[in-house]
Amino acid sequence: MSELAERAASSIRLAPASSPASVPAAVRPWPSVDRLGPRRAVLAALAESRSVLVVGSAGVGKTHLLDVALGEWSAARRAVTDQAAAVALVPAQAAHPEPAVVTVGGHDDFGALTTLWHGSSGRLVERPVQQAGHVVRVHHDLTEPVLLRVEDAHLLDAAAAEALVSLVRDGEVRVLATLRGTPSSPWSELWKDGIAERVDLGTLDPAQTQALVETALGGPVTGETGRRIWLHTLGNPFYVRELVRHEVACGALVERHGVWVGLIGAEPGQRVLDTVARDLERLDGPTRDALELVALAEPVPVTTLDGLVDGTVLDDLAHRGLVVRGTDPAHPGPGALDQPLSPTVRLTPPAFADAVRVLVPHDRRRQLFALVRTARSGFRSDHESPAALLRSVLWALECDVHQSGERLLRAMRAAILLSRPEAAVQVGSAALRQTVGGPGPRVDVLLLRAEAWRLVGAPERSAADLLEASERLAKDDTGTDHRLRQIRLAEQTADLHQFHDDDSDESLDLIDQFLDELGEDDDAALRSALAVRRLVRLGTGGRFTESIEPSLAALKAAGYRSPSVLALAAPAVFGLAQTGRISEAIALGSRSLRAAEVHEREHPWLGSNILAAQFLVHLWAGDVAAAERIAAVPPGGDWGYATKYSTDGTGRGLIAAARGLWSDAMAEHRAAAATLGVLDPYGLTEFAAAAGAVSAAALGDRSTALQLMELARRAPHRASAMVESDLRLMLVDAGLWLQQPTVRAEALALARWCAERGLRRTELEALHRVLLAGHLQGTPDPTDAAVLVRLQQVGDLVSGSRAAALVAHAVAVVAGDGELVAVASRDLNARGLWLPSVRPSARLTAREREIAGLAAAGLSSRAIADRLTLSVRTVDSHLSRVFAKLGVTSRAQLRDLRD
Numbered sequence: 001m002s003e004l005a006e007r008a009a010s011s012i013r014l015a016p017a018s019s020p021a022s023v024p025a026a027v028r029p030w031p032s033v034d035r036l037g038p039r040r041a042v043l044a045a046l047a048e049s050r051s052v053l054v055v056g057s058a059g060v061g062k063t064h065l066l067d068v069a070l071g072e073w074s075a076a077r078r079a080v081t082d083q084a085a086a087v088a089l090v091p092a093q094a095a096h097p098e099p100a101v102v103t104v105g106g107h108d109d110f111g112a113l114t115t116l117w118h119g120s121s122g123r124l125v126e127r128p129v130q131q132a133g134h135v136v137r138v139h140h141d142l143t144e145p146v147l148l149r150v151e152d153a154h155l156l157d158a159a160a161a162e163a164l165v166s167l168v169r170d171g172e173v174r175v176l177a178t179l180r181g182t183p184s185s186p187w188s189e190l191w192k193d194g195i196a197e198r199v200d201l202g203t204l205d206p207a208q209t210q211a212l213v214e215t216a217l218g219g220p221v222t223g224e225t226g227r228r229i230w231l232h233t234l235g236n237p238f239y240v241r242e243l244v245r246h247e248v249a250c251g252a253l254v255e256r257h258g259v260w261v262g263l264i265g266a267e268p269g270q271r272v273l274d275t276v277a278r279d280l281e282r283l284d285g286p287t288r289d290a291l292e293l294v295a296l297a298e299p300v301p302v303t304t305l306d307g308l309v310d311g312t313v314l315d316d317l318a319h320r321g322l323v324v325r326g327t328d329p330a331h332p333g334p335g336a337l338d339q340p341l342s343p344t345v346r347l348t349p350p351a352f353a354d355a356v357r358v359l360v361p362h363d364r365r366r367q368l369f370a371l372v373r374t375a376r377s378g379f380r381s382d383h384e385s386p387a388a389l390l391r392s393v394l395w396a397l398e399c400d401v402h403q404s405g406e407r408l409l410r411a412m413r414a415a416i417l418l419s420r421p422e423a424a425v426q427v428g429s430a431a432l433r434q435t436v437g438g439p440g441p442r443v444d445v446l447l448l449r450a451e452a453w454r455l456v457g458a459p460e461r462s463a464a465d466l467l468e469a470s471e472r473l474a475k476d477d478t479g480t481d482h483r484l485r486q487i488r489l490a491e492q493t494a495d496l497h498q499f500h501d502d503d504s505d506e507s508l509d510l511i512d513q514f515l516d517e518l519g520e521d522d523d524a525a526l527r528s529a530l531a532v533r534r535l536v537r538l539g540t541g542g543r544f545t546e547s548i549e550p551s552l553a554a555l556k557a558a559g560y561r562s563p564s565v566l567a568l569a570a571p572a573v574f575g576l577a578q579t580g581r582i583s584e585a586i587a588l589g590s591r592s593l594r595a596a597e598v599h600e601r602e603h604p605w606l607g608s609n610i611l612a613a614q615f616l617v618h619l620w621a622g623d624v625a626a627a628e629r630i631a632a633v634p635p636g637g638d639w640g641y642a643t644k645y646s647t648d649g650t651g652r653g654l655i656a657a658a659r660g661l662w663s664d665a666m667a668e669h670r671a672a673a674a675t676l677g678v679l680d681p682y683g684l685t686e687f688a689a690a691a692g693a694v695s696a697a698a699l700g701d702r703s704t705a706l707q708l709m710e711l712a713r714r715a716p717h718r719a720s721a722m723v724e725s726d727l728r729l730m731l732v733d734a735g736l737w738l739q740q741p742t743v744r745a746e747a748l749a750l751a752r753w754c755a756e757r758g759l760r761r762t763e764l765e766a767l768h769r770v771l772l773a774g775h776l777q778g779t780p781d782p783t784d785a786a787v788l789v790r791l792q793q794v795g796d797l798v799s800g801s802r803a804a805a806l807v808a809h810a811v812a813v814v815a816g817d818g819e820l821v822a823v824a825s826r827d828l829n830a831r832g833l834w835l836p837s838v839r840p841s842a843r844l845t846a847r848e849r850e851i852a853g854l855a856a857a858g859l860s861s862r863a864i865a866d867r868l869t870l871s872v873r874t875v876d877s878h879l880s881r882v883f884a885k886l887g888v889t890s891r892a893q894l895r896d897l898r899d
Contacts, residue, residue: 031212038200042066049174052176055201057203061238063151150177165190181320209233212240222261225261232349245269246272259670268354273359292364293368294309294346295357296369297395300372301343306375307375325343389407393427404437405434415452416448424448428448429449440481456679490513490514491533494537499681499683500683508537508541515530541721544757545758571722573585573614579761621799621801622833623831624659627658628655650688653666656668659832660834660850660854661868662849670692686727689708736769736776748766763794772810802828802833805824844882850868851878851879852879854867861876
């Protein structure tokens with residue numbers, strides 16, 4: 001079981017419905033979600049003969065919870081009765097063990113609720129004459145108080161509710177009621193007075209949601225896919241189920257190499273639309289109008305709704321749990337503190353809002369838009385949040401309402417900022433079909449749409465937009481920003497060359513051409529901006545000898561205030577670390593990250609890029625705990641910008657590998673590879689493949705490891721060029737696990753390659769692998785002493801605890817001191833490096849190899865069990881088989897085994 005599944009299981013239990021493996025996921029029975037805590041609370045209340053109020057929003061599983069609890073309770077009563085009858089302790093006339101459950105709820109088509117009939121007393125409760133909403137009937141003659149089950153008790157009118165509550169207070173009826181939103185009188189008085197137990201049923205958290213989806217699909221989903229599903233449903237089980245089923249059916253959620261991927265969702269399915277339509281039919285006119293208006297305008301400031309929506313109506317919607325007021329619940333954190341104190345309103349969850357929007361007729365959309373536009377006539381549009389601006393513009397375009405070119409451009413920038421490039425394409429295409437204000441704004445639209453096309457994986461369309469922008473800039477003078485537009489054109493064209501064509505030289509040539517064309521009268525700031533962009537290209541291309549010092553000087557001169565200059569931080573951090581200046585890299589990353597917070601609103605990717613650099617540098621330094629803390633930062637949290645394109649999945653895989661959890665590492669890398677197979681706009685496939693190759697090789701999956709190694713070698717470098725030395729090192733490590741005879745020569749070649757480029761950290765690692773390869777093969781080389789001397793010299797130039805551990809291990813290996821090697825190996829393990837020590841054998845399963853490696857590193861059975869989420873007994877069972885297969889009798893002998 002993975003750590004994710006273990007966390008989910010701590011509060012819920014997933015029971016997959018039985019079905020053949022060949023059944024398509026779209027029609028496979030949905031697994032049940034057993035809420036352990038709430039279920040136990042209901043059972044405890046039933047055992048104490050108390051009433052229960054189950055409170056929660058629509059779709060969270062209130063009815064299912066009562067079904068499960070009542071079934072378990074009834075079974076327990078039958079068992080007790082049967083056992084008692086067997087020993088003649090229960091007289092024949094005893095009450096039947098089945099509880100008398102009466103169903104209450106459902107719309108009363110006849111419009112009359114005449115009586116509430118209580119069978120045990122025969123008392124007739126008259127209902128005041130008014131329009132009825134529900135029917136309550138008892139179907140059996142009863143010999144004990146009725147257990148009254150009330151579905152959707154919040155829909156009962158006051159008279160019916162008061163009558164039921166009166167029976168509960170008299171002790172003649174026990175109630176199991178489900179309610180939406182905050183319980184109101186008289187239900188609230190029941191639990192406040194201690195007569196009923198209130199059980200709140202919430203939504204699933206992200207880990208629980210992903211576990212549910214994976215159980216339903218019968219396989220893992222990528223991190224990006226699981227996060228998108230949670231953000232869209234906020235963990236509401238009903239919407240999770242319907243979203244997954246619909247997306248599988250329409251092809252938005254697909255299986256790739258055993259992993260489910262769905263990066264962009266689909267429109268609401270018909271089942272959701274039918275359910276939401278029924279809910280809307282129950283609302284009165286003003287309430288439905290308010291709900292539709294909020295759905296179309298969200299997130300909308302409450303002040304904007306003044307005069308459009310009655311305050312009591314909005315309060316009622318909030319009370320029902322249909323709308324929320326405040327900041328976005330999906331992204332809590334310090335970043336929410338500087339939001340306007342005047343709250344905004346939105347529907348929850350977003351999947352519900354999507355369905356409401358689809359159900360609003362076109363003419364009604366136009367009417368509501370006109371109302372909002374009139375109400376906002378005095379509202380400064382530049383005060384809109386990016387999400388509100390984008391939603392407003394999309395709504396206007398859906399209604400064929402003209403939007404100014406300036407507003408369309410702002411909406412496109414907002415879409416890219418919110419990681420919604422597909423929306424930027426839609427808005428941009430609409431803008432190009434109208435007059436946007438002259439040649440300059442039209443070029444701006446083309447440039448923004450080109451960027452969006454690149455991010456959705458359509459580089460050929462991006463190139464077409466850039467070509468048109470280039471032709472227009474060559475033909476027309478676009479005003480005071482003409483030169484800036486030319487620079488943006490050069491930069492985006494360079495992006496295509498570097499991140500899609502893998503031609504960093506061409507991208508540099510483009511920028512150099514613009515630098516040469518700048519005249520003496522041109523603004524010095526433009527020349528400086530181009531120079532910074534050139535340094536960014538050099539850094540992301542891995543040319544650190546040319547980029548590091550000028551980048552550090554530029555960052556210092558700008559005082560970390562300029563976002564364009566701050567873009568140098570991430571490649572500079574990578575460069576410093578790979579040249580051995582790890583402490584400087586960490587310090588630079590920390591300073592830059594604090595500076596990036598200032599620019600979070602307009603440049604959220606700055607912080608994300610620096611975090612990614614810091615993560616890897618901490619791993620290289622041997623500080624696995626610090627890397628784990630960075631990996632724990634929720635993507636899109638305070639930064640508001642999702643870490644997309646599998647970087648977080650690859651990071652989790654590297655953390656698992658650093659802890660020796662090869663099975664978990666392989667699962668994460670496989671998920672990352674599935675994502676990158678769908679969309680890889682920057683070029684991370686090569687690095688992810690190399691990381692996956694190490695995990696596959698460590699698990700003994702030779703075929704997969706060789707395939708991934710080949711992919712890593714032939715894939716274009718693109719963004720992976722920034723960490724090419726580490727990528728090459730991972731291929732050497734995979735070769736070590738696979739016992740490839742050429743691995744020593746490959747490690748030596750890598751060490752020389754790094755030495756030529758001043759990449760001391762990776763040179764140190766490569767020299768260590770040179771010595772280790774001979775040690776594992778049992779054939780030390782005569783040059784090992786010279787290699788060790790060079791390794792010690794390089795080790796003195798590399799900061800970080802891992803560097804010292806590498807040197808100590810290498811010294812022990814060359815000395816042939818088995819005890820010192822074992823001690824030094826455990827030190828390396830603690831710093832995130834796990835290399836082969838147990839003799840690989842085709843007879844060992846992947847799990848046996850994993851446990852054997854951990855045992856050889858000195859971990860106890862309890863420690864191994866905690867790491868792999870197994871029982872100690874299971875670990876010992878695996879170890880006994882390992883001992884038998886390898887012909888050893890102790891853990892110490894495992895450490896002595898070498899290839």
